[in-house]
Amino acid sequence: MNHEPALGHDEIWLLLPWLANGRLAGAQRAQAEQHVRGCAACAQELATQRHTCALLTEPERVSYAPGPSLRKLMERIDGEARPAAAEPLRPARRARAALAATWRPPGLAWAATFVLTAGLGALFATAYRWSQPEYATYTTASRASSEVLHLAFERSLPVGEVEELLRASGARVVEGPDGSGIFGVAPVAPGAAAPGTVSPQLRALRERLAADARVRWIEPLAAARAEADAAGARPPER
């Protein structure tokens, strides 16, 4: 039989936190419990320790959303998987790149591209509207808005996590779920989009949701659908 050396008051005083959290085991536990029964100071201290344990293990009032943090980490991991992209430029190439940047400020180029795309989008939309007959039917109105994304979450995802995922992505549910678990979601801050196009907010939302592993399926953007429709089955003309 293994005989534990007898513990004195000072040693037991040091062990009280683990008597309080329930992790003191075996002979040490037995000795500590016996000592506490006969020692008023240790009994008082044990009560304080248990009180502290109870306070620190009470349920958290603040809720943490791991989704956005995890996304950042996965981007970092993906970045590491592409070391070539992070390779520093050699001095000569750096000089050429600096010169090119002088002539083509990236911000300006993006702005110009955006304005051009928006302008062309508006022009095509107007031309398309003019080519349509001037009446409307209820069947056309029933078609889903281009500002709604349809998606399905992982089947085992708890409701709370769906809620957190949507909040973190900046989405709100506008449709569903239908019989097969498909939801329609839209950006919390919707953007303006010309007919046949999608807003940058919706595009960004789709990218965020598509990058989340908890989203099992997400439909292509409406603009892509419209192009597919135009290339394939056009509605018969009256």
Add this chain to the structure above:
Amino acid sequence: MAEPTYRGTTGVAREADLIARVAEGDRRAFEELYNLYHRRLARFLSRLTRRYDVVEEVINDTFWVVWRKARDFRGDSQPSTWILGIAYRKARGAFRAAARLAEQNLESEREPLTTETPATSEELRDWLAQALAQLPPEQSLAVQLCYELGFSCEEIASIMNCPVNTVKTRLFHARAKLQRLLPQLAQPVGGGGKAGTP
């Protein structure tokens, strides 16, 4: 959101399996492990700083190491001890400045935080959080690892990479300082709070 938990032997086996899958590059397993620990680590670290961006940085640095070093996990310790050990080392680096500040605070802080009697356990819990924030991080973390996360003395020694006696000494000093800062811990809470001697 409900925190996913795997308690007991099954939980340990489940976490060990997740780490083995992470070692093979399984992203789903990595995400599951991340979600499993995020809340625990966030709560653990947020006692050292109110800056959530710093907490998030430490958590992600921890899991960056988990992703890269999962292959090195041999199961000699429990998964939680291994992961908390990484988090502890990351936190110690991140909060070094806070440690110096806490030492200074403690030198000047000889008086209790408050002389009032707490009406509820919630109020006392807030004061306790303030008192913990005034301890040096080594002591504050030891308190949390013991009281909040329920680790044994040997496990805390493994996480903090120090002798068992150092853990006992850190807790001893932390207890004395908490007693000085918050004598109300020794008294039962009035008003029907949950805290108290079981």
